[in-house]
Amino acid sequence: xxxxxxxxxxVALRDAGSLVEAAERxxxxxxxxxxxxxxxxxxxxxxxxxxxxxxVEFTRAGQRLLTLAEQVLPLVRMAERDxxxxxxxxxxxxxxxxxxxxxxxxxxxxxDYFRDHWPEVEIDIPGGHHFDPLPALAREQLxxxxxxxxxxxxxxxxxxxxxxxxxxxxxxxxxxxDHAFIEPAELAEETLITxxxxxxxxxxxxxxxDPAGVRPREIRTAELTxxxxxxxxxxxxxxxxxxxxxxxxxxxxxxxxxxxxxTGMWSTLYAAIRDESREQPWMEDFLRTARETSFAxxxxxxxx
Amino acid sequence: xxxxxxxxxxVALRDAGSLVEAAERxxxxxxxxxxxxxxxxxxxxxxxxxxxxxxVEFTRAGQRLLTLAEQVLPLVRMAERDxxxxxxxxxxxxxxxxxxxxxxxxxxxxxDYFRDHWPEVEIDIPGGHHFDPLPALAREQLxxxxxxxxxxxxxxxxxxxxxxxxxxxxxxxxxxxDHAFIEPAELAEETLITxxxxxxxxxxxxxxxDPAGVRPREIRTAELTxxxxxxxxxxxxxxxxxxxxxxxxxxxxxxxxxxxxxTGMWSTLYAAIRDESREQPWMEDFLRTARETSFAxxxxxxxx
DNA sequence: CAAGCACATGAGCTGATGTCATGATAAGTC
DNA sequence: GACTTATCATGACATCAGCTCATGTGCTTG
Numbered sequence: 012x013x014x015x016x017x018x019x020x021x022v023a024l025r026d027a028g029s030l031v032e033a034a035e036r037x038x039x040x041x042x043x044x045x046x047x048x049x050x051x052x053x054x055x056x057x058x059x060x061x062x063x064x065x066x067v068e069f070t071r072a073g074q075r076l077l078t079l080a081e082q083v084l085p086l087v088r089m090a091e092r093d094x095x096x097x098x099x100x101x102x103x104x105x106x107x108x109x110x111x112x113x114x115x116x117x118x119x120x121x122x123d124y125f126r127d128h129w130p131e132v133e134i135d136i137p138g139g140h141h142f143d144p145l146p147a148l149a150r151e152q153l154x155x156x157x158x159x160x161x162x163x164x165x166x167x168x169x170x171x172x173x174x175x176x177x178x179x180x181x182x183x184x185x186x187x188x189d190h191a192f193i194e195p196a197e198l199a200e201e202t203l204i205t206x207x208x209x210x211x212x213x214x215x216x217x218x219x220x221d222p223a224g225v226r227p228r229e230i231r232t233a234e235l236t237x238x239x240x241x242x243x244x245x246x247x248x249x250x251x252x253x254x255x256x257x258x259x260x261x262x263x264x265x266x267x268x269x270x271x272x273x274t275g276m277w278s279t280l281y282a283a284i285r286d287e288s289r290e291q292p293w294m295e296d297f298l299r300t301a302r303e304t305s306f307a308x309x310x311x312x313x314x315x
Numbered sequence: 316x317x318x319x320x321x322x323x324x325x326v327a328l329r330d331a332g333s334l335v336e337a338a339e340r341x342x343x344x345x346x347x348x349x350x351x352x353x354x355x356x357x358x359x360x361x362x363x364x365x366x367x368x369x370x371v372e373f374t375r376a377g378q379r380l381l382t383l384a385e386q387v388l389p390l391v392r393m394a395e396r397d398x399x400x401x402x403x404x405x406x407x408x409x410x411x412x413x414x415x416x417x418x419x420x421x422x423x424x425x426x427d428y429f430r431d432h433w434p435e436v437e438i439d440i441p442g443g444h445h446f447d448p449l450p451a452l453a454r455e456q457l458x459x460x461x462x463x464x465x466x467x468x469x470x471x472x473x474x475x476x477x478x479x480x481x482x483x484x485x486x487x488x489x490x491x492x493d494h495a496f497i498e499p500a501e502l503a504e505e506t507l508i509t510x511x512x513x514x515x516x517x518x519x520x521x522x523x524x525d526p527a528g529v530r531p532r533e534i535r536t537a538e539l540t541x542x543x544x545x546x547x548x549x550x551x552x553x554x555x556x557x558x559x560x561x562x563x564x565x566x567x568x569x570x571x572x573x574x575x576x577x578t579g580m581w582s583t584l585y586a587a588i589r590d591e592s593r594e595q596p597w598m599e600d601f602l603r604t605a606r607e608t609s610f611a612x613x614x615x616x617x618x619x
Numbered sequence: 620c621a622a623g624c625a626c627a628t629g630a631g632c633t634g635a636t637g638t639c640a641t642g643a644t645a646a647g648t649c
Numbered sequence: 650g651a652c653t654t655a656t657c658a659t660g661a662c663a664t665c666a667g668c669t670c671a672t673g674t675g676c677t678t679g
Contacts, residue, residue, distance in 0.1 A: 012319070012320070013319070013391060013394075013395065014318050014319050014320065015316065015317070015318050015319055016316070016318065029655095029656070029657090030656070030657060031655090031656065031657080039636095039637075039638090040637075040638060040639085041656080041657075041658095042637080042638065042639075042640095042657090042658085042659085043636070043637050043638070045657060045658060045659085046636070046637080046658090046659090047636075047637090049658085049659095050635090050636085055395075055398055055399075055402075056399075056402050056594075056596075057398065057401065057402045062656080062657055062658085063644080063645065063656090063657085071401050072398045072401050072402070075394055075397050075398055075401065076394060076398065078394070079390060079391065079394035082390050083387050083390055083391065086383060086386050086387055087317060087383065087387065090317075090379055090380060090382070090383035091317065091359075093379050094359055094361065094376045094379055094380065095359075095360075097361065097375050097376050097379065098359075098360050098361050098376070290360075292360075333625070333626090334625070334626060335624085335625065335626085343667095343668075343669090344668075344669060344670085345625080345626075345627095346626090346627085346628085346668080346669065346670075346671095347667070347668050347669070348626095349626060349627060349628085350627090350628085350667070350668080351667075351668090353627080353628095354666095354667085366625080366626060366627090367625090367626090367675085367676070369625085
């Protein structure tokens with residue numbers, strides 16, 4: 012018997028383009044998917060996709076099942092949502108703060124989707140708050156905080172969203188521009204541009220420079236990514252940003268990017284929420300949507 | 316995660332009206348269903364149906380999931396059928412013979428449905444054959460035979476369709492009419508009306524009379540059920556027929572029916588097919604449809 | 620109030636469905 | 650064209666969901 016599990020796998024496979032990556036997305040091993048699909052294929056009596064091609068190519072039978080998945084999975088989602096709504100009738104609140112300045116790119120589509128499906132939940136990003144977001148979350152002034160550095164706090168749970176690589180943006184003609192990656196020492200003579208937050212919250216320091224005992228020659232700050240890019244492009248410094256925050260500038264060939272260290276500098280982005288809200292159905296839905304939107308909108312990120 | 320299995324269970328539960336019977340239909344134990352649904356309910360955080368009522372009553376959440384099932388399951392079926400069709404392009408043939416004279420009642424709707432969904436399969440009930448159907452099946456003159464007494468035959472497989480109870484139809488004013496059931500000896504003074512086939516193929520004899528060494532006073536035959544009913548109603552004999560073949564006459568209070576023996580005389584109806592055709596997708600579909608149609612159309616039958 | 624019936628529940632088992640380790644195969648790379 | 654690096658397949662083993670079995674509980678009925 013065909014099950015929803017199979018349909019979910021096939022969709023992941025199409026989105027990912029390879030078994031290995033699809034496996035990451037559904038949080039199983041590549042082997043598991045291989046077995047699972049093989050099994051299904053045997054029962055159906057036909058192959059579902061051609062493995063020796065990148066991205067994988069679906070057979071007609073595979074395409075038919077994908078179509079089915081496209082029809083069915085949204086229906087299932089809607090039903091689950093309806094059931095969830097039947098349970099708790101208290102209207103929800105979702106006030107959030109974003110520590111990661113470049114997150115709006117995927118957050119906005121997420122919020123749009125969410126507003127459509129949970130009209131009764133009050134969603135907002137209150138501006139002009141000068142308090143520290145995570146404590147504010149704990150004392151219920153906020154309900155969700157997007158952050159890349161979780162700190163243990165009573166009653167606060169960190170739901171991993173995805174992993175991303177921090178890259179160093181440099182001017183096109185910069186001496187480091189054609190390196191595949193750089194070592195910490197190579198930043199000793201550079202001006203590093205950062206967001207205006209404590210150093211302890213910046214991965215370039217905590218993960219890359221501090222362990223090697225290196226300090227950049229100078230540090231200057233900028234509020235917005237676009238401002239950073241201008242400074243970088245004009246050769247007045249370099250800056251470390253998530254890969255996906257850079258893609259649009261890279262595509263326009265505005266700046267160049269190089270890896271930080273041989274293995275790259277990877278961080279995980281978390282949604283911080285209070286323990287209680289973990290099981291609110293709309294919160295589950297928001298997190299799921301956030302993840303899906305991210306994978307659809309951003310490039311080069313990995314499941315947590 | 317909700318799975319198709321759950322939806323199938325819910326549909327069975329609604330159709331059956333009780334866990335016990337639903338369990339029979341999906342070929343699991345009552346316990347399994349109880350666990351399965353409890354599990355689902357826990358994950359959803361709400362009850363799906365009220366157990367203390369017959370037939371069971373669904374909560375709003377349960378109804379919502381039933382709606383989902385109604386939307387989704389047919390889609391899944393269609394997809395499976397399409398996939399099946401993609402595999403084998405040889406047009407199929409489905410010529411059948413019906414040993415059980417009263418089967419047209421559920422067979423006709425089944426054939427109608429089937430013709431719609433598998434137009435490329437040539438379906439027919441060839442008339443005027445004077446050969447024995449089961450050997451004809453083995454030598455590929457037929458592809459399916461509906462029969463109640465399977466006989467071991469090389470290459471022939473008997474797929475059980477459902478179980479039914481054989482009842483004795485008697486005139487309304489007959490001396491046995493108000494018995495709940497009768498013993499074999501009570502037939503010794505009766506005229507028994509049967510279809511014109513060998514005695515060895517009639518359950519009244521093989522299952523009821525022969526073991527007790529009883530013979531009815533007289534045996535006469537009739538070709539059609541309606542003729543038998545006329546004879547019975549006018550007090551010229553009694554006859555044993557499947558419960559569902561009698562319901563329409565019982566509802567019109569044309570005759571009365573009594574059980575055969577204390578536990579009733581139960582038989583299983585089989586679809587005889589050749590081994591090879593077991594895995595033809597359209598054959599699988601035909602059998603499934605036949606079963607479903609039977610349960611929808613007939614009353615008082617049980618899963619095999 | 621005993622008997623019958625339907626559902627719940629806990630224990631225990633089993634097969635389906637995963638992981639791990641490894642091998643085969645194809646696609647770059649020098 | 651060997652070497653490297655990727656993906657997918659495969660077999661053996663592990664685990665856990667989901668089943669059965671045995672039994673308990675509560676409702677209905679005569």
